[in-house]
Amino acid sequence: MNDTISLIMNHRSVRKYSDRPVSQEQLEAIVASAQMASSSSNVQAYTAVAVTEPELKNRLADLAGSQAYIRECPVFLVWCADLSRLKKASETHAPEAKSYEGAVENFVVATVDAALAAQNAAVAAESLGLGIVYIGGIRNEIEAVSEALGLPDYVYPIFGMCVGYPDPQHGAGIRPRLPLEAVLHMNGYRPEQNERGVEAYDETSVRYLTERTGGQRTSSWSQQMAGKLTSPARLQLKDFLERKGFLSE
Template structure:
């Protein structure tokens, strides 16, 4: 096993950072690492907003559900799906890409490109001894987030990424068993085998939470998901996307 794989397998989310900002060189290195990720058809349908202004970070922390580590970290990035520059490129050459960028397929390309770029940046950050935490909470109110970041049409903020020097050393959270994730040749549809794997995983996660909370929390993964996913969240999303130029045809 090489150092890269060891870095990946040792990932854990960091939610407490030292009061030490990243240098411009570190930030630029992470952005370059993000840009080195694969991109569909060379479209590069994403942008990264680095947020340094403390008032903006404070506002974003509030919008993300009062998550203090959005405000207090070494650097905060917001990854966006972005076709604004593609519309500009089309104008430069007297054409229109509106019909294409409004499609569900191209919106998915923007999502995937941004996610690949962010994961590259995350692995690079962890290889530098930094910690990271993804922030999906910025999608609680994308209208406000877009105003804070002054985002034009065709640019949608997807998630944030806290990066900084860790002020904590949490345990690695166990992932699902390989047999529940990896299928060979076709999707495994034996419900008994599938649920047995989940039951074993429940025991692992229950022990993990019990150790983490000194016995105050012992919930298993299947129970957590069964209750967590019963109520839809952020149901305004389709309306917001349409307003930003993504009717998803």
């Protein structure tokens, strides 16, 4: 263990923030750290939109399912996959050639690039004593979110990230993860490791959830995942992405 690994291993989602502001210098350091994440072929196909205006945060909070911590956090970062810069480069330097900004491969590259950058930002924020929580709920009303932020074609919002100083009165524990053997398979995929890992994790997750909710929720991880996969969610995404220029090839 070292300080970096210790910081990562103590990550927790923060859903309650103090009134202490995040400085512009801190914000810029966080996003500059994000930029140092690995990027496929150096495309850097992402943009972070920092939202600090209360009215806009309120609007995004409503669109994301009325999540109060979006309103309360000093900075709400919206991480976007962004192929618009690449399309402009193609139009400028190869105007006669067919370009493939709408290809599924480039959609995957941009999405992965944004996720890698965001996780760098999360670690950087936590190193400064700040807390974060990812917000997938911005995809609930993804078209309205896109309009609210003025996102052009070939840009789509993947997730949000609340950033701020944790409220010391509302500490949250560290959520246990799957056993390492379930996710670390040596020299080939081992289905039996998944089975053992999930069985053990179900027991752990029941204990964690029962304690966290005071017995109001007692479902296992695999039960929760079964419920998630059998409940349709955000099925409008494919049409939205195609209208934005993605997934055309």
